Amino acid sequence: MDGLTIAEAAATTGWSARMLRYIEDAGLVASRRSSSGYRLYGPEELQRLRTLRELLEKYGLALSDMGFARRLHHDEALRAAVDEWLAASPRRPTHVEPADWLGWEQDKHERLLAAVYANNEEHTA
Amino acid sequence: MDGLTIAEAAATTGWSARMLRYIEDAGLVASRRSSSGYRLYGPEELQRLRTLRELLEKYGLALSDMGFARRLHHDEALRAAVDEWLAASPRRPTHVEPADWLGWEQDKHERLLAAVYANNEEHTA
DNA sequence: ACAACCTTGACACGGTAGTGCTAAGGTTTC
DNA sequence: GAAACCTTAGCACTACCGTGTCAAGGTTGT
16 A cells, blocks of 8 residues: 555645545546545655645635636637637627628617627527 | 717626626726726627627636636746646656655655655645 | 716625535554 | 544535625716
C-alpha cells in the first residue's frame, strides 16, 4: 500500500481532508484507491494539489472556476461557443443580413418592433 | 440619440433592466452612453445579449463562468497557467528532478517528511 | 410642468460554493 | 481487541451570485 493517506496528503498540501474529497468530487484531483477503498495520494497528485493551491491564490480564482476551466478544456463545442462569443466584441453577428440591419434612423417604436421581430420568439409578452 | 434605452433593450433581449446593468458590471456587455449618461444599446449589443442568453441556457453556464472565461481570454498568463495545470493530468511536473522522485518505497513517515521538504515553506505547523 | 423615463446606491432574499463537524460503520496497526 | 485511522452521508454556517425592488435625484417628451 504505497501512497499517502488523505490526512497525510492534507498535511503536505495545505488542504484539509474534507477539501481533498471536495476537490475530487469537483473532478479536479482524484487519487487512486487501495483495495479497501482508502484514498492513496502519489507524488503527482500531491504536486497537483499544491500547484492548484498556488494557482487559486495567485490569480484569486475559485475552485468552481477551475471546474469550469476543466469543462472548457474537455468540451470542444463549449469552448468554441464561448470563444466565438467573446471574440465578437464590436462585430456584426454573422447570421444576420448586413443589408440594412434595421434602418437605424427610424422612429424608436419601429426600431423596437423590428428588433423584436428580428428575435423570433422568446417571452412573447 | 439613436439606440434603444435600457428598458427597450431589456424587452427585446429577455433580460431585465437590472440584469443588463449587472451584466455591464460583470464586463460582459456594455453599451455606449448618451451625453446625459443614459445607456444606449445598438444592434450589436442586442445581438450579443441574446446570444449570451442562449449560451448560458444551452450549456447551463452561470454569468460568473462567462466572467471567468473573459478573464481567461484577456489574461495571457492566466490562461497559460490554467492550461498548464489542466494539461498535467497524469504527468510528472516539469521543475522536479525525474531522478528518484522521493524513493517511493520507504517508510511512510520518511515519505511524509520528504514530501514536506519537497514543498518549501507553507503552513510550517 | 408633469409623466415617464433614466441614473446610482442600497437592502433583501433564495440558491449555491466552500468548509467544518458529527455519525455510523469498515480497516490497519499495535 | 483497542486505538487510530479510513469511508460515505449529512447538517450547518459563511460568503457570494443572481435578481427584484425601492429611494433620491436627473432627463426627456408632450
